[in-house]
Amino acid sequence: SAVISQKPSRDICQRGTSLTIQCQVDSQVTMMFWYRQQPGQSLTLIATANQGSEATYESGFVIDKFPISRPNLTFSTLTVSNLSPEDSSIYLCSVGGDGQPQHFGDGTRLSIL
């Protein structure tokens, strides 16, 4: 299975700033996904990132708040912009397709002061 590395593993940020999270995969993958896990909650999909096209966002998530880059088949970034306390969550990237298991990185734990 793919090995997924996320950076940073955790961060504490000031309100109004932005944080960019990196996701690196050890093999080329077509689809990458970004999820959010709010405290005590399950995972919710933010967007799907395919190389060479704009990310597809789920209802309730917008590009201005969560811009995503996918420059190649092994790397993606998620930026969380204009941070507020409500953005305190774990952010996870995953890879996998329709017929294959999805695998997740260890996540980025974000706290907002």
Next chain:
Amino acid sequence: KQEVTQIPAALSVPEGENLVLNCSFTDSAIYNLQWFRQDPGKGLTSLLLIQSSQREQTSGRLNASLDKSSGRSTLYIAASQPGDSATYLCAVNNQGGKLIFGQGTELSVKP
């Protein structure tokens, strides 16, 4: 809209017991269903993937079943161990690889 429910929300058992975790979903038009384990402060570990055409999958002490027509899946853990203590999540894949997760079952296995 697909909704995934897991029952119970929490479960505490003595070591050695066999146990069943339940997952139900509202839309039976799924590609597959996946069970994950999440340890505190960690990411997700994939346990089992069941394709829509399959009835069950087994890995070691774990057995997952799928009844697509009734919208149900179960995860059976045999001879539970303290190391099995974690939150177990089920997720369905409706289309395009997008997973919809249940709220999870927090399992505690007491020595």
